[in-house]
Amino acid sequence: MRTSHVSWNLFGLGLPLLIAAVTVPHLLSALGGQRFGLLALAWGLIGYGGALDLGIGRATTQRIAALRDGHKEREIPDVLATATRLTLATGGVGMLLIALAAFAGAGRFVHAGEVPQTEIRSAILLLALALPMQAVSATYRGVNEAFLRFERITIVRVLLGAANFGLPYLIALRTNRVDLLIASLVVSRGLALVFYRLFALRCLTSLGSRGKYTGPVARQLFHFGGWFTVSSVVSPLLVQADRFFIAAILGAAAVTTYVIPYEVTVQTLILSSAVTTVAFPAISRLLHTDPEQAKRLFNRWLKRVLVVMVVGLTVLAMILPILLTVWLHKPADPASVAVGRILCIGVIANSMGAMYFALLHARGKTRVTAIVHLIEVPLYAGALVVLVKYFGVEGAAMAWALRMLFDTACLKVLSKEAV
Template sequence: MSLRRNTLWNLAGTGLPLLLGLVTIPYLIKHVGVEAFGILTLVWALIGYFSLFDFGLGRALTQQVAVARSAGLQQSLPSLVKTGLWFTTATGLAGGLLLGALANQLAVHWLNVSPSLQSSTSQALLVAAIGIPLTTVTTGLRGILEAYEDFRMVNLLRIVLGAANFGVPALSVMLLGPSLVGMVVGLIAARILVLAAHAWQVHKKLPSGWLTAKLSKDNMQKLLSFGAWMTVSNIISPMMVTADRFFISGILGASLVAYYTVPFEALIRVLVIPSALTSALFPRLASLAATNPEEAKRLYKKCLKMVVAVLLPICLVIMLGSRWGLALWLGEEFAIHAWKIVCILAVGLFLNGVAHVPFAAIQAAGDARATARLHILELVIYIPVLLLLMKTLGLAGAAIAWTLRVGLDLIFLMIYKNKASNLS
């Protein structure tokens, strides 16, 4: 299976929905208002963040299933997969209950939402809680498809979900008016359909009768030995990606969130390039790390050079065209507030994109513990720096703190990767 073809499918899966977002984001800001749209981006972030309740089993399933397939252990797959999916279902339900319990507190106290929007925000978060188990199980199913390197199907489904994330809220506004709850209900309905489609595709690939396979304590231990450390990364990494917007809402006010989150969400989509490559790279490296370390090393270096060559000019263009591009897309007033944020984030974008490659290589070798420890260290440094810079420099301070954090992440990952005996 071609790594290039798989990468192109990953690019399409993440990139194509953004074309719809270019149209729907201005529409939503115009019809629901800057603050309500900012709250919608927080709902997106919370659904994504609470998906950490898969306890790393999505990536663990990719790694374990890929290794089992390369070793010819097809008979072990039914129990391995069923055990992993059962666990992601149970933990996803726990995550959904937790978000539901926190919904009112978030809406009324923690997010600094305007009084007129507090009730609808609380209701929207309650609905969003249903999306947590849907997301965790879908992540597990996607991990299995990626282990089979079926990136075509993975990304056809990702296109559907991505298009729904942007298109369903706009459609809801057209049909039901500017209802935050209506937009979130639509998003959850879309996730149900996508989950069913993933389940059907996995069912077709696995040996018949896998649904009746026994749950295995040994398989659970193997998955959790990898997934537990992945969970640490899954808790901390999204926290460091999304914490800034919640601090902005709580300290500076929800009315300013959109000036940061809209350019951030637009820019972060550029990471579809390294993400597409490393997602395709991961199952291949997981197999090669155990069977052909020299080939794994060559593949790693090739991918690192490719990411640098592609991302550097893109980030330079973003910086130079930030003011003009924002004014054209969202209007001059929005551009005045946000163009400096874009310039700062573009630097971090490049650093974070390059870091995708050593991160994937380290985890493909089964060393999720190393990346988790790095994330713990980064979090301890990042949060105080974020608060200090945000209080002194406002939105620009939040952007600077994020850029410094991803730069530190890249340095740590490269140092550790160069010391790893299996890939260097």
């Protein structure tokens, strides 16, 4: 596990944040609170679309990483072909479900009186198109991760990050129609899929074969991804649930008050994400060849991430009012500042939890993480309803931070036997 691999990932995750820092204030000013809130919901739903690979992308990374160190490299094309067909099917199902929800009037559950329901429905239908793209992209990205081609992933992430914020910004200069803003997100996901596929196929050039779908490989992938399926569906839902509860209880405008400090604080998790993306395939291989080295590798990076996150989030909590004022070109909303500071606590816990999560999955222990997430669902939903009702957006931040503390504590206990 090289530091350069982590650096590539950090660059790929960090540069889009700089683009967001420039464009988000202009988007907020051009769109207004309700329409920007709907755009934020769209970002969340598209992010959730990656979960529709049902763990197959993660299983692909682990399986190919293991095959690379053995004498079975010729099986890799079959793994990719099988995984691609599976994720295309699951993404297609998700697309149909979202489309049906749109026609059934799901847009009425979002309180955005300034936006016509026809516009909201068109936006939801466009979002449905992005879901299979996200699901299949996860598989192709997993191939690149297994081959440690992080520089290629970085290229796509930078382009996607630029499009994710830049295209809506350019459209907002001419119109504030939500469906047109969402259309730009769909186009960018389609282009990202093309690049992920191109880079993944380049990894397999030396193997010659294109691969084919096989039942045994599908069973192997589902064996790993079976319980991870639960996590891959539930975990992103838990991550994004706060803004949807806020929209339903307080209205779309309140989402903006919450999502601005949320993006500032939670995006600092790019550090732990950069580390865990590299650590997962590295630890997966070492657990088969040198378990002690795997343990030392994990502990070394866990300490590094903890120190950096504690120092960084402490400083961020202190300067948050100034940062929001400078960024948005107006005095920081006290509610947003409070939300951000509460979230800082949860972010530190989440960075640790992500490390334990990667360790458990490298060992193949997807069942235990899925059970933890299932336990969290009713607890978190109940906490959101109560805390948002009585404390507003600050209550949502409290619920989010408490869930992260609970999640990390559980994963730490369960990971003791992983190495």
